[in-house]
Amino acid sequence: MKERGNEFMKRTSLLLLLVVFVLAACSTNAPPAAEPPSGNAPPATEGQSSGTPDEVKGTVNVLTQALEPTQMLAKFHEDYPGITVNWETIGGGKISEVIKTRLAAGGEDVDLITPLRPDYIQLAKTGQLVDLSDVTYKENYNPAVIESSKIDGKLYALSIALNYYVTWYNKTIFDELGLSEPQNWEEFLALCETLKANGVAPLVIGSKDQGENNHFSAIPYGALLSEDPTWVQKVGRGEAKWTDPESIDAMERYKLIVDKGYFLEGALGIGRDQAYQAFYQGKAAMISQQVGVIEFLAANTPEFEVGAFAPPGNDPGQERRVPFSAGHTMALYNKSKNKDASLIFLEYISQTENAQLMSTEINLPSSVNGVNYDFHPIAQVLMPLLDMPTSDLMHAVVLPQSKPALATAFQRIIGKDGTPLEELAKEVQAVTDKEIAP
Amino acid sequence: MRVLHRLELIASYLLLAAVSVLILFPIGIIVMASLKPSVEFMSNPFALPVRWTLENYEAAWNSASFSTYFFNSFSITFVSVLFTVLFGSMAAYALNWNFRGSKQLFSYFLLGMMIPIQAKIITLFILLKQLGILNTHAGINLVFVAFDLPLAIFIFYGFFxxxxxxxxxxxLLDGCTEVGTFWRIVFPISRPIIATVVILTGLHVWNSFFLPLILLQDRRLFPVTLGLQRLKGEFSVDWPLFFAAMxxxxxPIILLFIFMQKQFIKGLTSGAVKG
Amino acid sequence: MKRRRLVNLFLFLFPATALYTLFVMYPSLSGLYYALTDWDGISPSYRMIGMDNFKDILQDKLFYKALQNSLIFSIAVVVLKNVLALFFAIMLDRKLRLTGFFRSVFFLPAILSSIIVAYLWVTIFNPVFGFWQVFFEAIGWDRIAQWDLLGSTSTALFTVVFVSVWQTMGYAMVIYLAGLQTIPAELYDAGQMDGASKWKQFVHITFPLIAPAITINMILSTINAFKEFDLVYILTGGGPFDSSQVIGTAIYKVAFETNQFGYGIAMSLILFFIIAVFALGQLWYLKRREVDY
Known part of the structure; x- marks a missing residue:
């Protein structure tokens, strides 16, 4: 009996092994992701690409966190049958790791990438990206986007999505209480007070996600950034400090919002998703977030009417600015073997018509001039904000190591941990000092 | 005495039931949420669905060519678990012979578990590329086997x-070779342990996200976990859809567990351990 | 005969040793080399800076905070998880009705990926509309309903401990169960004949005989607890104000978010030594105990 059992074991095991080898053989036959670069492609010239549709052949590998614009790619392939675009979307917030590992291994099959800002700066500074300063189609872009994508005066990437920061609000609540959009810091405070007096929590913030704390600074730092839109970059160059009186004043304003109880209770225990969910449920009247959240709004449209205004942090009489950054900056890797094809693709997506198609598909506002945000009715409320003057989005431009330090400082203000603001500013400045030390 | 026994039994059941509730309830929330439209989840995440729907399952299945991903997951899990069990048990068996250096070799195997993945991911990627097995199932299978060997060896070693x-x-006296003894005696009576290792390593491979993310690029080779990330938007997640996919x-893992549990019982009743 | 033994040794050990050396140890050792550099992870070049990273770590307040949290977290998780897992394994080793069902249920959370588990509990503990709040308000315990378990510095870390134990208790239980299966029933029969109490049976029969399972579980849970990343990252993000920052999240932060790859690897190396001390120390202690019996 026992013997037969063993015999059975043996046979099945052998069978399993056989299956394994068959499976393994099958899987190794699968073709690799990218085709070998075509050897006959002419060497790339810096800047302009000149090729008619049938001349250039090749593969363009796009490595990005943006969703795949299937229709736009299909159209591209019709227009340029010789070029295959291999669009790889990396989710789970892991784009940085994926780009780093691929480059560390030699960067084969890497053509177009959308690195996160700290990576972008480093790649540009170490000469790993193609200089795009002279491409003519950069004129198609929002000039502020081009300006903010420049590193040491040179342009290395074109942003495929605008990322700016607005305050979304529950228009239905506003209308019920007869409230209108605030134009400056004082009106904003008055607005919050009225909301609170009427039993409505004015604001919700998902403070658990580090970035949200930095993003929200757009309102308390509004007056400072209105005066000096690139102040944060100056801090990064050592020309200004977190401990400057203007900065401490801005932190005071952050603290004021907290002390007056304008944030919905429990801010430290929720993240971005839950904050939005609370807004959706009508638990708070306003939420300040990046426009990328439109994806969320589009997927889960609330029953109330949604409006948006530029963060009202400016003092009366000051100009109000929309904090923004160039999102998804698409850069061309210097060692790319498909530079010509990649430049053709870059030029292609810089045309209003194609950018429009892509914007609608990937649900992100485009940086290309003349693109209408028609992917969702709510997106329309953003249109008027596009023509406003801009300032730097703090979370995007703050130096990488200072970023978490700053977020923690703001989080401590929200958590009322009692540390004097000067102390907090000093701690952040210490990190920045260390970071910019030669 | 009997009454006491009864009481103890009732107390046991009560405790087990209480813990089961603590475990099943949160999981129930996931299942429940997967059966309602996204809008309902947004407004009231915990209530019973007002409109019961399977649309999330349909959408999850259709939107991301799930059948391909499932096949890939099965294939990767099956192959890597099989070789992990085979090579792991062999090594653990030999380590028990107490030859000179066996203790050191055992510790050597343990060390691999202690190194954080961040420290090796870039160099691993480069290695696979040099070997020409990047972006292949063969490559990822080898990596999974290697990564799970310490766990398998560790468990087998203790039980052997x-x-x-x-x-x-x-x-051995009967004329069996070492290979024969291992194959005919040790392997069969170790079924509960094998079942344990199969479940634990299978679980690890089946749920893994980071390794395939880095090591696979071709969508046709993706396991389900990588397919899942395509259901997430960049700034938001449609949670009910995601839950349905989850x-x-x-x-499959639950089925594997239930199936393997039978092995536990068999191992017990065969009584081979008593010798 | 001796030669044959050598052939056998080679045959049994070669596949595992070769694969493991090539795909685990080689990348690890060559990766650890970056600890001696100032590589940011993305530049094409880097400088050798010797022990500078380690010197910096020793002055890094965040590192000490993370180290302290990792120690508290690991000890709490290892102890709680193992006590509960062993308790329930013994309970479910008996021939009760529904044992199969209970075993499956207890193992269920281990099947879920950490990402889902973390999100699930975020939703439950969420202080704005979480189930915690809904539930305790419904039964009238308003004070408890207001607890912000994930958002308060005094509870965040322990809430992660709870979720971790919730998730992995069944995993450890399965290993204990496998250990219990190998204990011959006759031993207990004999014990019962001698009139030994349940507790005595546990101390004198069960405990010594499941020593291998204890060793395995203690060491596995120690290693995994020290490396914990996903749960902390999603449940608390290391906050509020770094109060739940552990070494796993700190390494990720510096290696990939703030572009100090070499520094992050240096931290990994220190973490590795800490784990090795704890794990090998336990191994040495537990193995000695195994031999004693």
């Missing part, structure tokens, strides 16, 4: 020790 030596000696992902 408990096999009475006279059992092995008898087999439930689908759980089912």
């Amino acid at each position: 020790k408990t096999i009475p030596t006279d059992l092995k000696d008898a087999a 439930v689908m992902l759980m089912i």
